[in-house]
Amino acid sequence: AESFEVIDNGSGIEPENYQALTLKHFTSKISDFCDIATVETFGFRGEALSSLCALSDLVVVTCHKSQSVGSRIEYDNDGKIRNQSKCARDVGTTMSLSNLFHTLPVRQKEFHRNIKKEYGRMIHMLQG
Numbered sequence: 001a002e003s004f005e006v007i008d009n010g011s012g013i014e015p016e017n018y019q020a021l022t023l024k025h026f027t028s029k030i031s032d033f034c035d036i037a038t039v040e041t042f043g044f045r046g047e048a049l050s051s052l053c054a055l056s057d058l059v060v061v062t063c064h065k066s067q068s069v070g071s072r073i074e075y076d077n078d079g080k081i082r083n084q085s086k087c088a089r090d091v092g093t094t095m096s097l098s099n100l101f102h103t104l105p106v107r108q109k110e111f112h113r114n115i116k117k118e119y120g121r122m123i124h125m126l127q128g
Helices: 033-038 046-055 105-113 115-127
Strands: 003-008 057-063 070-075 081-087 092-098
Touching: 046 057, 046 092, 105 115
Parallel strands: none
Antiparallel strands: 003 092, 057 070, 057 092, 070 081
């Protein structure tokens, strides 16, 4: 199966944020307007994660620095938790996407047809 994986070495996601993680406009880093000036890390953003849930199968494996064991969370296309289990994981988070565009068959076919061009664009963006 085709998949994309992004791994960070941050402090992980707190369990109380699992359900809200894929909500539009959600971030656990800002709770007050003044917090905007103190954000020091980018992390994964709810708006993007919500969109990715709608377009693919999203699995998050995370271990918050306050936890001794990690969690594997599978989200459905609406961004709701489909399955959650404990797993081994160092502190940090891994996002895995599979079946990209499976909810939009025409877009998926076009993506597969132009995979080399799309891959080149992705590499250019990541290196830019």
